[in-house]
Amino acid sequence: MSIHAALSLLLEEYANAKSQAFAKNPMADILRVDIPNAIAAVVSDPFRYEVDGSPGKGRWADIPWIAVLDRLKTETAQQGYYLVYLVNDDCSGIYLSLNQGVTTVRQEYGASTKHALSTRAMDFAARLGSLTKGLHCGPIDLGVKSGLGADYQQGSICAVFYPRTTLPTEEVLVADLQRFLGLYRHLVENESSLYGRTETEDDEVGLEPENLKRLREHKRIERNRKLAQKVKKLHGYTCVACGFNFLKTYGSIGADFIEAHHLTPLSELQGDVVHLDPRKDFSVLCSNCHRMIHRSEFVNRVEEFRAKYIVKVKA
Ligand SMILES: [Zn+2]
Ligand SMILES: [Zn+2]
Numbered sequence: 001m002s003i004h005a006a007l008s009l010l011l012e013e014y015a016n017a018k019s020q021a022f023a024k025n026p027m028a029d030i031l032r033v034d035i036p037n038a039i040a041a042v043v044s045d046p047f048r049y050e051v052d053g054s055p056g057k058g059r060w061a062d063i064p065w066i067a068v069l070d071r072l073k074t075e076t077a078q079q080g081y082y083l084v085y086l087v088n089d090d091c092s093g094i095y096l097s098l099n100q101g102v103t104t105v106r107q108e109y110g111a112s113t114k115h116a117l118s119t120r121a122m123d124f125a126a127r128l129g130s131l132t133k134g135l136h137c138g139p140i141d142l143g144v145k146s147g148l149g150a151d152y153q154q155g156s157i158c159a160v161f162y163p164r165t166t167l168p169t170e171e172v173l174v175a176d177l178q179r180f181l182g183l184y185r186h187l188v189e190n191e192s193s194l195y196g197r198t199e200t201e202d203d204e205v206g207l208e209p210e211n212l213k214r215l216r217e218h219k220r221i222e223r224n225r226k227l228a229q230k231v232k233k234l235h236g237y238t239c240v241a242c243g244f245n246f247l248k249t250y251g252s253i254g255a256d257f258i259e260a261h262h263l264t265p266l267s268e269l270q271g272d273v274v275h276l277d278p279r280k281d282f283s284v285l286c287s288n289c290h291r292m293i294h295r296s297e298f299v300n301r302v303e304e305f306r307a308k309y310i311v312k313v314k315a
Contacts, residue, residue, distance in 0.1 A: 003035075003039060007085070010064075011087065032054070039051045047071075053067075062148075063086055063087060063142055064087050068181070070188055075225060078103035081100045081101065082184070083098055096177065097156045098187075100157070114150070121137075127190065137158045138156070139153050140152075203291065217274075239258065259284065260284060261302075262282055263300045292305075292309065296308075
């Protein structure tokens, strides 16, 4: 199904579906499966981007959504920022919006949540600068006054609106999605330098700002929980460099413990595509080897690291 066909179906049928029972309604699966699949086909980087759609939980949502999440930035639609398609209340159209997760902002700001969301949205838009040219920046109008939808209205960083009666062609929808993915990537890649942590870890001392940014990007890739779990399942729990196994040495407290190491050289991280295939782009190392490989000249070459530092030392 094309994005055009999927969104048309959603806008034509959602209002009607809402008047019917939620359980086993085909519209729920269109939101959970068909539309995310159509979007995922364009995004075409399943290890980095996750596409989720929600018709509501147990009952119809006032504002159904389909989100594109960058795993480098966020693991759920409750936090961070991401792309999201939002149907407005009367189904007269749908927004594609670069928007913010609401749950963690609510926990932090309570009654001031809307104010915090709109302030943060302005800050994000300022960082995008002229890249948002021609887009709608600031609050959007979903036609709701309360609930999650109202927070999404304030959280929008930039957006484009597609009226049901004049839904653009597939080419335009795809081009817009790709443009928004570019904006999303721009924010994620430039964030670490702007909102960098203030505390410095041991392996970061003395690095040039550009190298520090890359090292932190590398760590962020490796610390993504879902991705790291997949890497460990595929590569096992024994250090590829030295053969150390936490379970063997420490017993049950060491079960399933190992560190994921991303194999892209740090110098190449500064590009627009970071590959995150758990099988090809990662290895697993014990904590010592992981620290040491980063200090060595073989950051992305585990075999050579092993040959020089492990095999030789033991011989
Ligand atoms: Zn090791
Ligand atoms: Zn690493």
